[in-house]
Amino acid sequence: MLRATLARFQQGYRTIPFPKVEPAMPDRFRGxxxxxxxxxxxxxxxxxxxxxxxxxxxxxxxxxxxxxRCLFCTDCVEACPEQAIRYTPEFxxxxxxxxxxxxxxQTLELAKALANKTRRLFGRSLKLRQVSAGGCNGCEADxxxxxxxxxxxxxxxxxxxxxxxxxxxxxxxGPVTENMKSALQNTYxxxxxxxxxIAVGACAIAGGPYFNHPEVHNGADSILPVDxxxxxxxxxxxxxxxxxxxxxxxxxxxxxxxxxxx
Amino acid sequence: xxxxxxxxxxxxxxxxxxxxxRVSMGDFHTGVIDRxxxxxxxxxxxxxxxxxxxxxxxxxxxxxxxxxxxxLSTDVIKEYPALTPExxxxxxxxxxIAEQCGVTPQGHPWLKPIRFHAPVVRGATNFLRVEGEEIHxxxxxxVHAGIxxxxxxxxxxxxxxxxxxxxxxxxxxxGLERALVGGPNKRxxxxxxxxxxxxxxxxxxxxxxxxxxLTDCQVPARAQALRGVALELERLANHTGDLGALAGDxxxxxxxxxxxxxxxxxxxxxxxxxxxxxxxxxVRPGGVGFEVDDTRVAQLxxxxxxxxxxxxxxxxxxxxTSSVRARFExxxxxxxxxxxxxxxxxxxARACGVERDVRQEFPFGIYRFFQVPISTFHTGxxxxxxxxxxxxxxxxxxxxRDQLKTLPGGSILAEAKSPVASAMVVSLVEGWxxxxxxxxxxxxHGKFSHYKIVDPSFHNWIGLAMxxxxxxxxxxxxxxxxxxxxxxGHDL
Numbered sequence: 001m002l003r004a005t006l007a008r009f010q011q012g013y014r015t016i017p018f019p020k021v022e023p024a025m026p027d028r029f030r031g032x033x034x035x036x037x038x039x040x041x042x043x044x045x046x047x048x049x050x051x052x053x054x055x056x057x058x059x060x061x062x063x064x065x066x067x068x069r070c071l072f073c074t075d076c077v078e079a080c081p082e083q084a085i086r087y088t089p090e091f092x093x094x095x096x097x098x099x100x101x102x103x104x105x106q107t108l109e110l111a112k113a114l115a116n117k118t119r120r121l122f123g124r125s126l127k128l129r130q131v132s133a134g135g136c137n138g139c140e141a142d143x144x145x146x147x148x149x150x151x152x153x154x155x156x157x158x159x160x161x162x163x164x165x166x167x168x169x170x171x172x173x174g175p176v177t178e179n180m181k182s183a184l185q186n187t188y189x190x191x192x193x194x195x196x197x198i199a200v201g202a203c204a205i206a207g208g209p210y211f212n213h214p215e216v217h218n219g220a221d222s223i224l225p226v227d228x229x230x231x232x233x234x235x236x237x238x239x240x241x242x243x244x245x246x247x248x249x250x251x252x253x254x255x256x257x258x259x260x261x262x
Numbered sequence: 263x264x265x266x267x268x269x270x271x272x273x274x275x276x277x278x279x280x281x282x283x284r285v286s287m288g289d290f291h292t293g294v295i296d297r298x299x300x301x302x303x304x305x306x307x308x309x310x311x312x313x314x315x316x317x318x319x320x321x322x323x324x325x326x327x328x329x330x331x332x333x334l335s336t337d338v339i340k341e342y343p344a345l346t347p348e349x350x351x352x353x354x355x356x357x358x359i360a361e362q363c364g365v366t367p368q369g370h371p372w373l374k375p376i377r378f379h380a381p382v383v384r385g386a387t388n389f390l391r392v393e394g395e396e397i398h399x400x401x402x403x404x405v406h407a408g409i410x411x412x413x414x415x416x417x418x419x420x421x422x423x424x425x426x427x428x429x430x431x432x433x434x435x436x437g438l439e440r441a442l443v444g445g446p447n448k449r450x451x452x453x454x455x456x457x458x459x460x461x462x463x464x465x466x467x468x469x470x471x472x473x474x475x476l477t478d479c480q481v482p483a484r485a486q487a488l489r490g491v492a493l494e495l496e497r498l499a500n501h502t503g504d505l506g507a508l509a510g511d512x513x514x515x516x517x518x519x520x521x522x523x524x525x526x527x528x529x530x531x532x533x534x535x536x537x538x539x540x541x542x543x544x545v546r547p548g549g550v551g552f553e554v555d556d557t558r559v560a561q562l563x564x565x566x567x568x569x570x571x572x573x574x575x576x577x578x579x580x581x582x583t584s585s586v587r588a589r590f591e592x593x594x595x596x597x598x599x600x601x602x603x604x605x606x607x608x609x610x611a612r613a614c615g616v617e618r619d620v621r622q623e624f625p626f627g628i629y630r631f632f633q634v635p636i637s638t639f640h641t642g643x644x645x646x647x648x649x650x651x652x653x654x655x656x657x658x659x660x661x662x663r664d665q666l667k668t669l670p671g672g673s674i675l676a677e678a679k680s681p682v683a684s685a686m687v688v689s690l691v692e693g694w695x696x697x698x699x700x701x702x703x704x705x706x707h708g709k710f711s712h713y714k715i716v717d718p719s720f721h722n723w724i725g726l727a728m729x730x731x732x733x734x735x736x737x738x739x740x741x742x743x744x745x746x747x748x749x750x751g752h753d754l
Contacts, residue, residue, distance in 0.1 A: 003582060004516045007575045011520050026530070028537030028552070052449045071452055074543050074551060087537075130409040134434050136750050137411055138459025138540050141503075144409045148522035162407035179378055179433045179753075180412055183404045209452040215379075215437035233542065234459065 015152045019251060023091075023238060030072045030087035031236075034106065037063060039084035050079035053202070053211060067093060067108070068101040068205035068219075071233040094230045094243030098221060101205070101229055111228055113249030118194050122168050123248050125157045128198070129167035129191065133184045134216055135174030138234035139201035143171060145237045158244055164188075169196035169227075175203040175216035176223060188224055196247070198228040200240055205229050268293060268323075268332035271688055273624035276475040279684045279703065282335050287343070290319065290336035295349050297323045297332060303605045303618075305331065305690065305699045307345075307355035308714045309363040315340040317363035320714075322688050322701060326623035331688050344370040351605030354720055377432035377753055392418035392425050400735055404433045411749035417735055424738075427730040429723045434753035442713035446473060446547075446681070455542050458717055458751035463489075463496045463532075464693030465715075465751075466545040468700040471626060472689040473547045476681035476704060481627070483670040485549030490628035491562075491665050492532060492541050492550075494658040497694035499528035501651040501658075502573055504746050508648050509580055511740045512589040520576035527569045531562055549675035559666050566666075570659045577652050590645035594729035594741035597642060606725045608696015608718045609654065610745055612638045613646035620692035629692075634661050647744040681708045693718060695748065717751030 016023060025031065035047075040063070048056040048063075055069035056076060077085050092110060095101050100109040113119055132140050146153040147160065161167050164187045176184060188197070199220040202208035207218035220226055230243040245251045267283045285293060298304065305324040309317040319342070321334040344367035345352040356367040357376040367373065374387040391399070398419050404412035412433040418426040438453055454469040455462040467489055474481055481489075506521025529539040536544035536552045543551050554562075580586050596606070601614035611618040619636045621629040637653035639646040683706050691698045696718030705711035726745045730738060 004579055007516060007520070007579055010575050011523075011572060014523050026533045026537065028535075029533060030537045030543075050448060052452045071542075072538075073452065075448065129405075131405055132409075132411045132434075134436050134750070135411060136456040136459030137748065138456065138462070140409050140411060141460060142539065145522070145526060147409075148526065149519050150523050150526055160409055164405075174434070175436065177433065177435055179435050180404065183412065183433065187405050203456075209449055209456050210436045210438075210441075213437045213441060215435055233456070234540070236539070 014149050016150055018238060018241065019245060025089040025091060029089055029091070029236070032067070032088050032090040032093050032108065033065060033070065033072075034086055034088050035063060035065060036084045039082040041082065044081065046079040046081060047076035047085055050075040053206075053209060062104065065103045066101060066206070067103060067231040068098060068229060069202060069211070070231060071202055071209065073233075091236050091239045092242045093232070093235070093239055094228055094246060096228060098205070098226070098229060101231060111243055111246040114196070114227070114247055118196065119249050121194065122196070126169070126244075126248060127159050127161045127167045128169055128171045129164045129187060130160055130171045130173070131184055131187050133172060133174040133180035133204075133220070134177035134210070135201065135203060139173035139204070142234045142237050143173065143200060143240060146241055151237055151241055153241070156245060156248070156250065158248075164190035165192070167191050167195075169198065170224075171198045171200060172204045172220040172224075173200050175207040175210045175213075175218060176220055177216050181217060181223060185223060196227040197224050198230065198243070198247070199226045200230045201235060202231065202233040205231060208233060268334050271331045271333050272329065273331065273620070273626050273690045274471045274475050274687065276682070276685050276687050277333070279686050282333060282686060284335045284337065287336050287338060290321065290334050291343060291345060293334045294321050294323065294345055294352070297325065298349050298351065301325070301327055302332070303607070304349070304351050304355065305688070305697065306701050306714055306716045307352055307359070308701070309359040309365065310712050311363040315364060317359070317365045319359065320701070322699065324624070324690070324697070326618060329624055331624065331690075333688070338365050341366040341368050343368050346370050350603050351721070354724065375432070377435045379435065389416045389428050389430070390418070390426060394420070396420055397425070413749045415738070417730075417738075419735060422734045422736065424730045424733050424735055427727045429727055431723070431749060431752050434750040436750070436754065438754040439713055439715060443710055445710045445713070451546065455540075457715065457754070458748040459540055460500055461496065461693045461695065461698070461717070461748065461751065463492045463541040463545055464691050464698050466541070467493060467627070468689045468691040468698045470545055470547045471691065472687045472700050472702040473678060473681065475687040475689065476685055476702060477547070477678045478682070479548050479676050479678040481549050482673045482676055484672045485674045486628040487665045487669055488535070488550045488554055488674065489545055490632070491662050492535060492544050493691070493693075494662050495528055495532050496541060498569075498655055498658050499525050499532070500694040500746075501655050502528060504743065505577055505580065505648060505651055507743050507746070508590070508644070508740065509586065511743050512586055514580070514583060514586050517576050517579045520572065524569055524573045524576060527565065527572070531565055531569075534558055534562060546675065547678040549673070551675070553674055554669070559669065563663065563666050566659055566662055570656075573655060580648065587645070589740065590648055591641070591643060593644045593737055594733060594744055595641070595643040596725055596729050600728050601642070601725070604724050604728070605721055607721050608692070609647060609650050610696065610722050610725050612636065613650045614642040615640035620690045620697050624690050626689075626691060628665065632661065632664065634658070644740055644744040683708045695719060695746070696722065715754060717748055719747035719749075719752045722747055723752060
C-alpha cells in the first residue's frame with residue numbers, strides 16, 4: 001500500500017488541461033493539410049496521382065481534398081514539385097456531415113452540437129458502445145487511450161460501456177467488412193433511441209486504404225446514419241476528443257476555423 | 263534427417279522462382295514433417311490456386327538452429343493428404359489452403375473455413391461440442407465488451423470450468439492479400455501499415471525488406487539503425503500497454519493507470535521520429551522517410567530514460583503485490599511441449615521457456631550487427647507472459663539507447679527500383695508479438711503474383727485456446743490479454 005502511494009507521487013499528475021489550455025502539438029504531427037493553390041503549376045496533377053486513396057481530386061481549375069479519405073501520409077507532400085502542400089498542427093477536424101470533409105478552400109465547417117433535445121439528453125452524460133468493423137486496431141487504440149489518465153474522458157461525462165443496451169450511441173471504426181455488417185447492424189438496433197453514431201478514422205468514413213474492396217462497405221454511413229465524422233489514420237486522440245466535445249456542445253466557440261498560417 | 267530436397271534460403275534473400283525445388287507430394291509431406299520433427303517450425307504454408315482444382319503449395323520452414331529457411335514446393339490436384347495429423351502446427355495453414363485454393367487436405371481433423379471468404383457463408387459450420395448433462399456452452403462476440411476488435415469465442419464448460427475454447431475469426435477480413443497481387447503500387451505500403459495497426463512498423467519493415475531484396479536495394483546503415491529504433495519503440499509501447507491492461511484485468515488500478523499513460527510516452531517518441539503515434543510514414547522501401555537530427559536524438563534519449571524510470575516503478579508494483587501475483591501465477595498455462603507442437607512463436611513461446619526470436623535466429627537489418635538477448639521465462643502462465651514483457655522492455659530500452667548513441671552517418675534512403683521478374687523472397691521480422699513472415703513472389707513483369715502474410719497471431723490464437731483448458735471462464739479476459747493477439751492481422 002505504501003509502495004503504491006509512493007509510486008503515485010513518483011508518477012505525478014498527468015491529466016492534460018485540454019480543452020481549457022491549447023495543447024502544443026509535436027512539430028512533425030500531421031494535422032489538417034493546407035494547400036497553397038497559387039503555387040500549383042498549370043495542369044499539374046502530381047499530388048492527385050500520388051494519393052493512395054484518391055483523396056485529392058483535380059478537375060478543371062478546382063482542387064478538392066477529401067479529409068474523409070485522407071490517410072495523412074506524406075505521399076502528396078513528397079510528390080508536389082512546388083511544396084504547395086503541407087500539414088498544419090491543427091488537430092480539430094471533426095464534422096457533422098460527410099460533405100463538409102471535402103475541402104475546397106482553406107476552411108472547414110467543424111462539427112456543431114447536437115440538436116437541443118438530444119443534447120439535453122446526452123450533453124452531460126454520453127454512454128457509447130464501440131464497434132470495430134474491420135478496424136486495424138490503430139483507431140481502436142487511440143479511442144481507448146481517451147480512457148487513460150492523460151485524457152480522462154470520464155471528466156466530460158463520456159464513457160464506453162460494455163453493452164449496446166446501456167449505450168446512447170455507437171462509435172464505429174473500420175471500413176465495415178462484409179463479415180461484420182450484420183453484427184454492426186444488430187448492435188445498432190440494440191441501442192435504444194434516440195441514438196447517435198460516430199465514425200472514427202478514414203476506414204469508418206470512406207473505407208480508408210480498403211475502399212472499393214468487395215470485402216468492405218466503404219464506411220459506416222453505407223449502412224447507418226452518422227452524426228459525427230472524425231478524420232485521420234488514425235485520428236490523434238485529441239482530434240477524437242475535440243469531436244466528441246463539439247458534438248456535446250462543450251466547444252461552442254471556434255466553430256469554424258481558418259487554417260492557421262504557421 | 264530430412265530427405266526431400268529443399269531450396270535453402272535465408273531471411274531476406276532473393277531466389278529465382280525457377281530454382282525453387284518442386285518435389286512430389288510424398289516428398290513434400292515427409293520433407294515438412296521430418297524437418298519439424300528435427301526442430302524446425304512452419305513459418306508459412308500456403309497455396310496458389312491455379313484453376314481446374316489444382317494448386318501449388320509452398321512451405322517455408324524456419325530452422326532456428328541453422329539460421330536457414332528451407333523452402334519446399336509441390337503441385338496438388340483437388341486433394342492431398344493433410345499434414346496436420348502428424349504435424350499439428352499446420353492446422354491453421356491447411357484450413358487456409360482449403361479455403362483459398364479449393365483443394366482438400368484429406369484427414370484434417372477440423373477442416374472448416376478460417377476467414378469466411380465469399381462464397382462461404384458465415385454460420386454454415388458447427389463448433390466443436392462437448393456433450394453431457396451438465397455441459398453448457400458460452401458464446402462471446404463478435405462484438406466485445408471493451409474497445410477491441412471483433413472475434414467469436416465459443417466455450418464448452420462444465421460449471422465454471424472450461425473444457426474447450428474454439429476461436430472463430432474472420433470478421434475483420436478486408437481482402438488484403440488479394441489486393442496486393444499486381445503491386446507494388448501506391449497503396450501497397452499503406453496496406454502494410456494498416457494490416458495490423460499496432461504493428462505498423464513491424465509489417466512495414468517486413469514488406470520493405472522483401473521489396474529491397476527484389477530490387478537489389480542496399481539500405482543505408484543509418485536507416486537500418488533507425489528502423490531498429492522504431493521497431494523497439496513499437497515493442498515498448500505495446501508491452502507497456504499490455505502490462506497496464508493485465509493490471510486492469512485483475513483490478514489493480516495503480517499499475518493500470520501508470521502503464522496506460524507510459525505507453526503514450528513511448529508512442530509520442532515515435533511521433534517525434536515521424537509525426538505518427540504508430541510510426542506511419544517512417545519505414546519506406548530503401549530506408550526511412552524521416553531524418554532524425556541530433557536535437558531529436560537528444561530528446562529521445564532523455565525521454566526514454568524517463569519512461570524507463572516510470573515503467574520500472576509501475577511494473578515493480580505488479581511483481582511486489584501479492585494479490586496481483588496470485589492472479590497471474592498458474593493461470594493460463596501453456597506447456598513447453600504444446601508450445602513446440604503447435605509452433606507458437608514470439609513472446610508467447612518465450613514465456614514457455616522456448617528461445618525463439620527472429621532477431622537472434624534469422625537476424626535482419628540492424629540486428630545483424632547488434633544483438634538483443636532473448637528473454638525467456640519458464641512457467642508458461644500469465645505471469646510468464648507478463649514478466650517476459652518486462653524483461654523485453656529493459657532490453658529494448660538498452661538497444662534503443664545504444665543505437666541512438668552510435669547512429670551511423672550517411673543517407674537515410676536509397677532508391678528502390680522495380681522488382682526483378684520471376685523471383686521470390688521470404689522476409690522475417692520480430693514484431694512485438696513475434697515472428698512476422700512475408701513471402702513475396704513476382705511474375706514475369708516484376709509485379710507481385712502472390713503475396714503471403716503470416717502475422718504472429720496466426721500461429722498463436724490456438725495457444726490462447728490451449729491456455730484456457732481447465733481454467734475458469736472468468737479468467738478468459740486475463741488470458742486473452744496476456745496473449746493480446748491481433749484479429750485483423752489474422753483475418754487480413
